[in-house]
Amino acid sequence: MARSGAARKPARSLPPARLLAGVSGGRVEPAAELDRVIHERMRLGIVSALAVNQALSFKELKALLRASDGNLSVHARRLEEAGYVECRKSFEGRVPKTEYRLTPAGRRALERYLEHMEALISAVGKGKAEG
Amino acid sequence: MAPAPQLRQSPETSSTLHERAADNLRFIRETMERSAAFTGVPGRGGMAMGATALAAALLAARQPTVERWLMVWFAEAALACFVGTVALVRKAAATQVPLDAGPSRRFALGFAPPMLAGAALTALLYQHDLIEALPGAWLLLYGTAVVTGGAASVRIVPLMGAGFMALGLLALFSPAAWGDWYLAAGFGGLQMVFGFVIARRHGG
Secondary structure (H helix, E strand, O other): OHHHHHHHOOOOOOOHHHHHHHHOOOOOOOOOOOOHHHHOHHHHHHHHHHHOOOOEEHHHHHHHHOOOHHHHHHHHHHHHHOOOEEEEEEEEOOEEEEEEEEOHHHHHHHHHHHHHHHHHHHHHHHHHHHO | OOOOOOOOOOHHHHHHHHHHHHHHHHHHHHHHHHHHHHOOOOHHHHHHHHHHHHHHHHHHOOOOOHHHHHHHHHHHHHHHHHHHHHHHHHHHHHHOOOOOOHHHHHHHHHHHHHHHHHHHHHHHHHHOOOHHHHHHHHHHHHHHHHHHHHHHOOOHHHHHHHHHHHHHHHHHOOOHHHHHHHHHHHHHHHHHHHHHHHHHHHOO
16 A cells, blocks of 8 residues: 555655656656555545645635535545645635645655556556567 | 566456556646646746836836837836746746646637737827827736636636726726826736735745
8 A cells, every 4th residue: 555655665755847757658666556545536636736736725626626515525535534635724704715735645645656557557568568 | 666566467458457547647647737727827926027017107107208108118018028927937847837738828828819909909099199098908908818818727816807907997987197006006016916825825
């Protein structure tokens, strides 16, 4: 799971550039296990959106991911429980505001997930070439 | 190095895995691009543009002729354009999201037409000696450009545009002598206030 991956790899945070480079096919080392917490589409979307923003409000995430209130809440809470995002509640005047930020653990989880996807693609490509 | 994932499946399963992994990577990239462009409008750049506009308003108010007054504001427009472009490019570089990504392109496509209309209208109003209408027209059309360009951005961007539009409307129906005050309030004050808020909330 994510935590075992974190133990193997030094705790460092890559900038969005590095993350995007990984997506675009940059060379990465394969990770061993798939992180089920961020493998789900909505949670993957939340983590990806927060990776390139300091913070996003619930409303912004909802609009960005075209999610319903309930769906977004459930998945954001799951990420919060895993320690991947932190949630801050405040008031803007009388209106409550919920803001999400990616934690260092969440950033590392996304990096490992990208590495895993890259590894899968290259392993399948290799398998095809050998077959 | 961590071991590579085990892939002892049939060619059909391997192909599906490959497709899913590629699809996931595409989804992450698209989400990042969309989210980064969501807050692509630079905050500190806006504050700098506001500061130069305040200086320009002070300078323009002291000009003895219409031509020299126009020259000051044209110079300010060029300077603000330069500052804004540098800030935009720097913010895009910091978030490592290309400026030609879909949402950035949509921002430019929404922003440009009202600005072009503003340029054409400026020439027309000058030709017909209707200089007193210029501050209102500039604020109104710049506000329109920010609203249409920032329609897909965070809420504060179109809100800033609406503020410019409101000031523009007021300027159009106010005495001509108030023109520089309206320009200072809009391109200076409003730009700096919203720039500060954008910088605090969304960076840049």
